[in-house]
Amino acid sequence: MKTNQQFIATCPLYCEDLLKTEIEGFGGKNINTHHGAVHFEGNLLTAYGTCLWSRIANTVLYPLAGFDAASRDELYEKLLNIPFFEHFSVEKTFAIRSHVSDTFFSNPNIANLVVKDAIADSFRNRMNKRPSVDPTRPDIRLTFYMKSEKATISLELSSESMYRRAYRTQGVEAPLKENVAAAVLLRAEWEQISRHQGVLVDLMCGSGTFAIEALFIAADIAPGLLRKSARMKNWNGHDTELWDSLVKEAEQRREAGLSKKLSKIIAFDNDPEAVDAAYQNTLAAKVEKYIQIVPKDFRDAIAPKSEAKPKGLVVANPPYGERLGDKSTVGYIYQDIGRTLFDKYQNYNAAILTGDKELARKVGLRANRLNTLYNGNIRCTLAHFNIREENEFRMSGKNIQ
Ligand SMILES: C[S@@+](CC[C@H](N)C(=O)[O-])C[C@H]1O[C@@H](n2cnc3c(N)ncnc32)[C@H](O)[C@@H]1O
Incomplete structure (x- = not known):
């Protein structure tokens, strides 16, 4: 592989800058951010580093070809000429994931069929044999993007969705995706706070995503380390030695x-x-030895002692009233969070993620920064607070614009 190969990493919306910073750290060059994706140049080390170490990415793609197609027939012909056999063996199963907009395809399923046929036919033309399709657990997954007449076909180097770190054996209602939890922590500067031994408190931990991701960040643990499968292992260009050395x-x-x-x-x-x-x-x-899970209402819990400055970071992903609870009844939780932060967590920083700006207002403390994030398809506000005496608690806080 060339040293300056193009790659694409996808990520949750509004996390592109975080992913760009990660990719710079893995040696990526000429990095451009797009809507939910980061394009970069690098070598296999950069791409594999992203697969193993990115806390933010959803997938890492290796683009095989990009071209224009004005019709289904033209698309089929152009795909037919791509040497897919150079990238994977006919014995491997494959699947396509299509994302299409403003094209002649009325929906991605039809695009899947056309692309699948072209790929299978390209093998048949060459070796008289077609690879099988396995939509659920394919050895090779290809991503097809088409917007207007511009198409790209890429091979997924990462396994499934990278937000799955393989530790969520038990779920709760409305859990956060692991990479969204990591984005909250990075936005709240947990990396710096943990370097100074600041404490992390999750007021309402659900399945424990913040706590585990926070430990992964603090202890320099690669989020991809637990994942058993690495899809690039089925790719002909895979460098086993390089991957094994990174692991x-x-x-x-x-x-x-x-x-x-x-x-x-x-x-x-x-x-x-x-x-x-x-x-x-x-x-x-x-990581059970490093995380204390306490069965307690956050209102009754005692804040941990800390010598750090700030003392630590308090995070919470309270019910939004969309999936859990009901909007009119969850408001009081946000007021109680504000009161608890002000009374017990002076000199901590706090980051509260909510699906509703009105609910963030109910915290009643002056937010010093706001970010937007998506939790699934819910547009969320991440409100950051410095809990200090001067940031007085007000019952009907009107401090978030
Ligand atoms: C949206 S879930 C949190 C999901 C979590 N971030 C995750 O990734 O799994 C909200 C959690 O708040 C908890 N909760 C609600 N009221 C609480 C309270 N007063 N004290 C502590 N936890 C509370 C619920 O039991 C639920 O697990």
């Missing part, structure tokens, strides 16, 4: 990270099922 290095960094003095991480929830799920997930992530 080995990540294992050593994990061990070194866990053996240093780490920030205290505490997660509360008042639902015993959530507490159990969070504990099971810390076990699956092999």
